[in-house]
Amino acid sequence: MKLTGVELRHVRMPLVAPFRTSFGTSTSRDVLLLRAVTAEAEGWGECVAMADPLYSSEYIGAATDVLTRFLVPALGAVEHLDANAVGPALSGYKGHRMAKAALELAILDAELRAAGRPLARELGAVRDRVPCGVSVGIMGSIGELLDAVAGYVAAGYVRIKLKIEPGWDVEPVRAVRERFGDGLLLQVDANTAYALADARHLSRLDPFDLLLIEQPLDEDDLLGHAALARLIRTPICLDESITSARTAVAAITLGACEIVNIKAGRVGGYLEARRIHDACMAHGVPVWCGGMLETGIGRAANVALAALPGFTLPGDTSASDRFYRTDLTAPFVLADGHLAVPTGPGLGVEPLPDVSPRSPPKLPGYRS
Numbered sequence: 001m002k003l004t005g006v007e008l009r010h011v012r013m014p015l016v017a018p019f020r021t022s023f024g025t026s027t028s029r030d031v032l033l034l035r036a037v038t039a040e041a042e043g044w045g046e047c048v049a050m051a052d053p054l055y056s057s058e059y060i061g062a063a064t065d066v067l068t069r070f071l072v073p074a075l076g077a078v079e080h081l082d083a084n085a086v087g088p089a090l091s092g093y094k095g096h097r098m099a100k101a102a103l104e105l106a107i108l109d110a111e112l113r114a115a116g117r118p119l120a121r122e123l124g125a126v127r128d129r130v131p132c133g134v135s136v137g138i139m140g141s142i143g144e145l146l147d148a149v150a151g152y153v154a155a156g157y158v159r160i161k162l163k164i165e166p167g168w169d170v171e172p173v174r175a176v177r178e179r180f181g182d183g184l185l186l187q188v189d190a191n192t193a194y195a196l197a198d199a200r201h202l203s204r205l206d207p208f209d210l211l212l213i214e215q216p217l218d219e220d221d222l223l224g225h226a227a228l229a230r231l232i233r234t235p236i237c238l239d240e241s242i243t244s245a246r247t248a249v250a251a252i253t254l255g256a257c258e259i260v261n262i263k264a265g266r267v268g269g270y271l272e273a274r275r276i277h278d279a280c281m282a283h284g285v286p287v288w289c290g291g292m293l294e295t296g297i298g299r300a301a302n303v304a305l306a307a308l309p310g311f312t313l314p315g316d317t318s319a320s321d322r323f324y325r326t327d328l329t330a331p332f333v334l335a336d337g338h339l340a341v342p343t344g345p346g347l348g349v350e351p352l353p354d355v356s357p358r359s360p361p362k363l364p365g366y367r368s
């Protein structure tokens, strides 16, 4: 294929309710959509970066700039482009994994649409639907939290994840465990809010039989997580720390985690995500698919990824209405706690007519 045009589309999506984590509260989600145009087909990608560098160092303004000035022109120069060529063509530029992931997904989507092949099949999916968990934000009171969890349990979610931070951790976990019983699959996500010195405090979560505690310490603190793992019983899962298959193997080898949250955007794309899946399976480490409040575009790709054999824990692949009143694609609707894996060519979904652009302007600096 030859890349003949790319359009970046910055969309602001209101959230159905504020979503609070240890790094802040969001009431809307800025989304950077990317459309790749080739002679054979068009492809869609979604950059999972937030508007501000709060989850990681990436943010939409930087992703827009690096795509416009460096990444898209680099791909425009490739004569015979396919998804496998994207990583090598962009490898000279450091970092910006979320920006690279969006571009790679759009090329992969175009390639697969042209060939009539579904993404799930291409990645190695073994299931036609995936069990879904849900991420529950920090709330103003325990009562509000219990009402929210009751709603998600009633909706059929098979696993509950609670955002925690110092001052909102043991009590909410205890309240949920007491209200919903020992059968509820329950885990927590700290988004790096703790220090190793909090180990004794975090061991107070041990009696609640959590599936895991996600990213308690800083992104770059593998040794700290390995030390923490020797001080608490709850299995440690890493999210922000896992930026590639290489860092996943390093984290596992160091004893920094027993479980991995895979987010294709965080690691530079769905092909690297599959490599992490394969490496974790080789080490007997279960993985699950994380979420970044994607629209139906990124959600379709995540559900396809979550259908691979090593994804043995429910992911944050929630329905569209977890975050959005109306999605950019036809909504993903929870059925018996599961989402169906799209079966159409490529992503199997595309933006609804009022979102897809009319004529894609060429990016400034793009050499066709």
Ligand SMILES: CC(=O)N[C@@H](Cc1ccc2ccccc2c1)C(=O)O
Residues within 6 Å of the ligand: 019, 021, 026, 029, 049, 050, 055, 135, 189, 191, 239, 290, 291, 292, 293, 316
């Ligand atoms: C579903 C979930 O918890 N996702 C991230 C955190 C997160 C939280 C808030 C966000 C707001 C806007 C965009 C991305 C965001 C990601 C996580 O697992 O750590």
Ligand SMILES: [Mg+2]
Residues within 6 Å of the ligand: 189, 191, 214, 215, 239, 240, 261, 290
């Ligand atoms: Mg997380």
